[in-house]
Amino acid sequence: MITTLLFDLDNTLLENNMDRFIPEFLYALAARFDHLFSRDWFIQQVLTSTREMVDNQDPSKTNQGVFFESLVKRLGHPLSVLKPIFDQFYAHDFDKLKVFAKRVPEAKDIMEEAFNQGYKVAIATNPIFPLSAMMNRLNWAGISEFQYVLITSYEVMHFCKPHVGYYQEILNTLDVKAHQCLMVGDDIKNDLHALSIGIRTFLVTDFIQNLEGKRYTTTFQGSLKDFRRMLKSFSTKNLPLYPQL
The missing domain is CATH 3.40.50.1000 (HAD superfamily/HAD-like)
Known part of the structure; x- marks a missing residue:
């Protein structure tokens, strides 16, 4: 049953439409990091870390943990710097993407x-x-x-x-x-x-x-x-x- x-x-x-949503999402996220990285380079690092998260098979690590562990290494900044910026993006910017849904x-x-x-x-x-x-x-x-x-x-x-x-x-x-x-x-x-x-x-x-x-x-x-x-x-x-x- x-x-x-x-x-x-x-x-x-x-x-x-994910072909439209994902680029807009990445561009909006990258804008939050303009003071640290070029947008195109940052987006490539996020995509690579996302692929590592999707491919992860280690049951001891959450997807969030895998993503940020990878991104910290790629961007060369500690989690204490990166995570608050991500939090600000999700708190204030992400909801604006509803225009694409x-x-x-x-x-x-x-x-x-x-x-x-x-x-x-x-x-x-x-x-x-x-x-x-x-x-x-x-x-x-x-x-x-x-x-x-x-x-x-x-x-x-x-x-x-x-x-x-x-x-x-x-x-x-x-x-x-x-x-x-x-x-x-x-x-x-x-x-x-x-x-x-x-x-x-x-x-x-x-x-x-x-x-x-x-x-x-x-x-x-x-x-x-x-x-x-x-x-x-x-x-x-x-x-x-x-x-x-």
């Missing part, structure tokens, strides 16, 4: 239905941002008021998508089994990899470009409207125990 719903955020519950009409209705049916609901987005940024983005999506059992921010997670460790950490944190979960997301590589440890998946196709011809395996797929109908009409709690592939 499904007891826990895991939702990706960007281009699942929130329309967000757009609410998905079905998102709030889906959350209300899921909570009304008694599901545990987690926001299982790639944990490369702090919790404050996650809350900003949930607010952009109009779904920040719900009591999620977990929001995968970089302060608490030790792995990133698509690593199996990311999904296993969610299972361990929530004390649930893989067959009790359904991962809902749009990313063929990052979200559908949950299948590798037995978590069923619903591929949200609303914002995927050129899906035809791509090779992938998912338990279910369709638009977010399709998922809402499934949630309301066919109660995911009654889904088969094992994926129908």
